[in-house]
Amino acid sequence: MAAGAGMTSAIMNPLHAEEMTGIMGANVMNGHDPECRNWIKRFREPAAVGEGGRERRQTRRRRSA
Known part of the structure; x- marks a missing residue:
């Protein structure tokens, strides 16, 4: 793979x-995607309705000190 040999563009x-999937995969394998965040953001399956996730966290109240 050319990216492994130093090709940057x-x-x-x-x-x-x-093509973009290949580039994103190369970024993961070559360490250009820290913690695979871009890969996960692009390919994560959406959460089912009522499954929790971000909506649930936003409605949770913080405890007072």
Whole structure:
């Protein structure tokens, strides 16, 4: 893979999902995506309704000290 050999950019079409998936995968493998955050953000399955997640955390009240 060219990215592993030091290639930092390529002439490509960012609208092609397959190409972007490959670039994002290379970023993960080469350590350019800390903690795989961009990969997870892009490919995480949405939470089902009522499953909790962010909506639940936003409605929770903080405890007073």
